Amino acid sequence: MTTVSTPGASSAATSAATSSARPDATNPATHVPAQGPARSAAHGWLRRRGWEIMLWLALPALVFLLFPSYLVLASQVSAAALFALSLDLLVGYAGLLSLGHAAFFGLGAYTAGLLSTHGWTEPLSGLAAAGLVAGVLGFLTGFVVVRVRHLAQLMVTLGIGLLIFEGASRLRDVTGGDDGLQGMVIAPLFGLFPFDLYGHTAFAYAFGVLLACFIVLTRIIDSPFGLALQGLRDNPQRMAAIGTPGNARLRKAYTIAAIFAGIAGGLLAQTTQFVALETLSFTLSAEVLIMLVLGGAGHRYGGLVGAAVFMIARDMLSDINPEYWQLGIGGVMVLVVLFAPGGVLGGWRGLKEWGASRRPGGSAVGFTDGPGAGDTTAAPMPVPPSSTKARP
Secondary structure, eight states: OOOOOOHHHHHHHHHHHHHHHSOOTTOTTTOOOOOOHHHHHHHHHHHHHHHHHHHHHHHHHHHHHHOGGGHHHHHHHHHHHHHHHHHHIIIIIIOOOOSOTHHHHHHHHHHHHHHHHTTOOOHHHHHHHHHHHHHHHHHHHHHHHTTSOHHHHHHHHHHHHHHHHHHHHHOHHHHOGGGOBOOOOOOOBTTTBOOOTTOHHHHHHHHHHHHHHHHHHHHHHHSHHHHHHHHHHHOHHHHHHTTOOHHHHHHHHHHHHHHHHHHHHHHHHHHHTOBOGGGGSHHHHHHHHHHHHHHOTTSTTHHHHHHHHHHHHHHHHHHHOSSSHHHHHHHHHHHHHHHOTTHHHHHHHHHHHHHHHHSTTOOOOOOOOSTTTTOOOOOOOOOOGGGGSOOO
16 A cells, blocks of 8 residues: 655645754753853863963962962062063063163052051051052153154153162152062961061062953953054054044053053062162162063063063072172073064064974964964955955
8 A cells, every 4th residue: 555645745844843852942851952152162261271360379389388488589580570570561561661661660669668667557558659659650661752752752761760670769768778678577377377577468469460461461452442452553554544543542551551550560579578779779770671671572471471480590690699690691682682682582483383383284373362362264265355346
């Protein structure tokens, strides 16, 4: 007996089978939750930044466990790293040059120190005051700094730094002069953790402040404001042509960098409970520039790596020869400039690109600092205008 199926019956059966196989949102057994854009973005962010989270969590634990006698040095490295990050916002992202960045660092240190010697011993509010005072100086001097470029900008920032240094040197009754500011007393952190001689609280405090400031600076760099700074660095004429207020953006960047430099200075003053006149010196401005060159300007971790390399190398070389330790730093600088002009991170990125290009079918995909790091999805190729015309 032969069964004849009609087209209507066949389509009805197909439709019924398809509807039964489709997940039903009202049936918990067959409902599959949709992967929304927010959830996909969160997974992508964790995939790209997971190693960073693990690094930030593991680093302080390793320092506490493996180097308990170097916690004081580690707290100083954290303050120097924050100082280098603040300069990187100017040099690496905004394209501004500065030889007087220590003026903001020293002003923040003296602000925190003077508050402490006059009875205000709470550390977090003292740190905020240090950043505020340095930011005011950065805002006022920024009107002059952003009006000039290149060599003139170096001379203006150097002059500002020398003026602040000489003023502090003359005010011996306030700053202590060559003897430095002594007699600082810092209250326990959150009223629970006193600052001990071994540096346990100092390192935890300095590392926590560094992490918080790093997150804020990263958000600033990845924001439209940060992208505008990079545009002004690479092509200021084009940015002016599209209506970007260049000087206003650069003044804002200069002020932000001054705030973070002041926080770094206040952090060093609170963790060491002493402020030296050298925190305002040209030597310190040159040293933080060396840190940035060593690590790599324009890289998010360049200031961190450069500060760690410089501070640890200085500590080791000064133990070998306290008088000629700068000779070793100079040799390291020459090697970095010759073989890794982009600093340690720039050299590492170049090495990765070279290794990827040597692999068969490989592409030179290097480390990316900006938003979307680790995403290798190719951008769509633009279609030439001529191909969009209708052909006869």
